Amino acid sequence: MNMSIYDQYQENKRFVSVDCVIFGYEQEKLKLLVFQRAIEPAKGEWSLLGGWVNANETTEDAARRVLHKLTGLEDVYLEQVHTFSDPKRDPGGSVITVEYYALINIDEKASNLIEDYGAKWHTLEELPSLIFDHNVLVEKALEKLRLRSSYEIIGRKLLPKKFTITRLRNLYDQIFQRKFDPGNFRKKILSLKVLERLEEKDMSESKKGAFYFKFKPKNESEFTDPIFKRSI
Amino acid sequence: MNMSIYDQYQENKRFVSVDCVIFGYEQEKLKLLVFQRAIEPAKGEWSLLGGWVNANETTEDAARRVLHKLTGLEDVYLEQVHTFSDPKRDPGGSVITVEYYALINIDEKASNLIEDYGAKWHTLEELPSLIFDHNVLVEKALEKLRLRSSYEIIGRKLLPKKFTITRLRNLYDQIFQRKFDPGNFRKKILSLKVLERLEEKDMSESKKGAFYFKFKPKNESEFTDPIFKRSI
DNA sequence: GCAAAAGTGTTGTAGTTACACCCATGC
DNA sequence: GCATGGGTGTAACTACAACACTTTTGC
Numbered sequence: 001m002n003m004s005i006y007d008q009y010q011e012n013k014r015f016v017s018v019d020c021v022i023f024g025y026e027q028e029k030l031k032l033l034v035f036q037r038a039i040e041p042a043k044g045e046w047s048l049l050g051g052w053v054n055a056n057e058t059t060e061d062a063a064r065r066v067l068h069k070l071t072g073l074e075d076v077y078l079e080q081v082h083t084f085s086d087p088k089r090d091p092g093g094s095v096i097t098v099e100y101y102a103l104i105n106i107d108e109k110a111s112n113l114i115e116d117y118g119a120k121w122h123t124l125e126e127l128p129s130l131i132f133d134h135n136v137l138v139e140k141a142l143e144k145l146r147l148r149s150s151y152e153i154i155g156r157k158l159l160p161k162k163f164t165i166t167r168l169r170n171l172y173d174q175i176f177q178r179k180f181d182p183g184n185f186r187k188k189i190l191s192l193k194v195l196e197r198l199e200e201k202d203m204s205e206s207k208k209g210a211f212y213f214k215f216k217p218k219n220e221s222e223f224t225d226p227i228f229k230r231s232i
Numbered sequence: 233m234n235m236s237i238y239d240q241y242q243e244n245k246r247f248v249s250v251d252c253v254i255f256g257y258e259q260e261k262l263k264l265l266v267f268q269r270a271i272e273p274a275k276g277e278w279s280l281l282g283g284w285v286n287a288n289e290t291t292e293d294a295a296r297r298v299l300h301k302l303t304g305l306e307d308v309y310l311e312q313v314h315t316f317s318d319p320k321r322d323p324g325g326s327v328i329t330v331e332y333y334a335l336i337n338i339d340e341k342a343s344n345l346i347e348d349y350g351a352k353w354h355t356l357e358e359l360p361s362l363i364f365d366h367n368v369l370v371e372k373a374l375e376k377l378r379l380r381s382s383y384e385i386i387g388r389k390l391l392p393k394k395f396t397i398t399r400l401r402n403l404y405d406q407i408f409q410r411k412f413d414p415g416n417f418r419k420k421i422l423s424l425k426v427l428e429r430l431e432e433k434d435m436s437e438s439k440k441g442a443f444y445f446k447f448k449p450k451n452e453s454e455f456t457d458p459i460f461k462r463s464i
Numbered sequence: 465g466c467a468a469a470a471g472t473g474t475t476g477t478a479g480t481t482a483c484a485c486c487c488a489t490g491c
Numbered sequence: 492g493c494a495t496g497g498g499t500g501t502a503a504c505t506a507c508a509a510c511a512c513t514t515t516t517g518c
Contacts, residue, residue, distance in 0.1 A: 006325045009247065209497080482504100
């Protein structure tokens with residue numbers, strides 16, 4: 001099998017899985033992709049997307065592999081959240097799981113594939129009860145997403161190529177579960193100079209119309225300080 | 233062995249270890265405990281404290297177990313940092329490691345035990361080159377410690393029972409590798425109302441003498457916002 | 465009395481909140 | 492002409508940095 005000078009410790013080997021909390025944004029709502037578990041135990045119940053970690057890959061590779069299989073998407077934003085290891089967390093056996101969250105743009109081709117796997121988008125409010133500790137994982141992913149969103153403008157992967165400031169603000173309203181002041185949010189975001197205004201307007205939401213914006217190419221090492229210095 | 237309905241996936245089982253970045257504070261310096269590796273590969277080289285994760289324990293249990301064996305301490309502050317899983321990170325074989333950092337008070341009885349294991353405290357500046365990716369782990373632990381320290385007053389486990397504000401400030405200077413203004417730091421810390429002033433003074437550092445403080449009993453759910461709202 | 469750390473007070477400013485107000489246009 | 496979201500302006504407030512200043516006491 002796999003050569004290792006640790007082979008004398010074989011009895012210490014463990015089952016290791018990844019679980020993905022998949023966030024998407026659609027119709028002004030932050031949504032979460034959950035699906036019906038294909039194997040026992042708890043087969044058929046709602047669960048996060050998961051899979052085993054192979055010996056020749058990283059946990060992030062494994063997360064990308066299962067995400068690609070489910071959605072067909074290659075270029076997904078992934079962030080490691082936490083590792084859960086309670087031997088009793090999975091009644092089927094002692095499994096250590098490494099949690100990631102993923103951000104994907106719902107409107108992409110993914111949809112058909114997703115449905116083939118019996119997966120379904122849920123808003124945060126309508127999220128069903130999930131197996132094992134998966135509801136805890138969702139909370140933890142949300143915390144991490146909030147932390148990330150307060151250090152950089154999230155949305156490159158969640159929003160379509162062009163979007164209005166109102167749409168971005170709405171995304172932040174969803175992530176932080178509060179209402180940001182439209183004027184203040186606009187000024188703050190524009191002051192960061194990460195967005196570029198297009199000439200085109202979105203006329204569907206208002207009579208005046210709202211300019212579309214797009215993200216400028218990502219600048220490495222931007223924002224080491226929090227964007228919102230006071231209680232966001 | 234261990235019963236599991238996942239036994240059909242045996243070939244997916246993995247070596248899982250924990251690694252601990254152990255911080256201590258002594259003589260106005262933040263220090264890090266590293267020690268000489270007892271097993272091949274890289275036997276004898278400097279490394280973080282690590283150990284295998286058994287099937288019937290959590291990774292945190294494992295971290296506490298190895299820490300207790302090394303230091304004799306029971307009540308250590310531990311925080312999970314990150315999980316590293318590059319199959320090539322350990323030349324001895326593919327090992328996934330879950331990283332924790334620990335905060336301990338150096339002045340405790342621990343010292344003798346520690347020396348028996350060939351361990352040694354190093355300041356951040358004098359830290360030797362460590363095996364594998366352990367220097368990366370140290371950086372990551374420092375980042376996490378800084379994040380934590382900006383959300384709550386760290387020091388309960390790093391400082392002795394009674395300490396002066398100057399000593400606490402010095403710890404923060406060490407953690408963030410910068411100088412905090414003595415006056416501003418004092419006002420900020422005292423405004424948080426987590427310290428209680430004792431009547432006793434420390435006369436060793438100044439002629440005037442500085443009041444000792446101690447931590448009040450910990451209040452759950454204190455500080456959900458950052459302590460330092462602006463660039464710390 | 466003076467050095468040196470402990471501790472207090474004061475001023476200026478950046479980042480933010482709250483909210484008033486104008487703008488453009490489809491109906 | 493007016494309702495509606497888009498967008499701008501402004502005053503008040505807060506947390507903080509910078510730094511001057513006072514206190515205490517051993518020498």
